[in-house]
Amino acid sequence: MEIKKRKPPGKRLIKNMPLRVKWFLSAMTGMMLVGYGLSVLSEAGHLKHTNAPFVRWFLLGTYSLIMVNSGLALFGQAVIFKMRIENRKLIKNILKDRDRKSKRGVLTITKIEHPKPE
Numbered sequence: 734m735e736i737k738k739r740k741p742p743g744k745r746l747i748k749n750m751p752l753r754v755k756w757f758l759s760a761m762t763g764m765m766l767v768g769y770g771l772s773v774l775s776e777a778g779h780l781k782h783t784n785a786p787f788v789r790w791f792l793l794g795t796y797s798l799i800m801v802n803s804g805l806a807l808f809g810q811a812v813i814f815k816m817r818i819e820n821r822k823l824i825k826n827i828l829k830d831r832d833r834k835s836k837r838g839v840l841t842i843t844k845i846e847h848p849k850p851e
Contacts, residue, residue, distance in 0.1 A: 752814055752817055752818050752821075753818060755814050756811050756814035756815050756818060759807050759808070759810045759811040759814060760807075760808060760811035760815075762804075762807050763804045763805065763806070763807030763808030763809075763810075763811055764804065764808060765804070766800050766801070766803050766804030766807060767800075767801055767804035767805060767808065768804075769800055769804075770797045770798065770799070770800030770801030770802075770803075770804055771797070771801060772797075773793060773796060773797035773800060774794060774797035774798070774801065776793060776797075777790045777791075777793040777794035777797055778790075778794075780793060781794075
């Protein structure tokens, strides 16, 4: 009996998710993580200045930097998703224009000719 390797259900769900939903979720989650991380960083700074134990504010500050960096990474991924959405729109419009021109019978093909050396 052979065991088939199956993808986790979450991976299949994300793969089938539309780009616009991926963009929205990653952008919102990224911004929330950045805000939360900065808030925790502020609390760590407050603990440092109120002479709390070193380990307490150090670990809280480290945790906050992890949250901020995770948020920035997610937001960067959201920018990538948004660019993919915009590129698809642009390509779709270009193809529509090309189809309209070919239906009218006006198809312009340009050829770049290099100058001949003398």
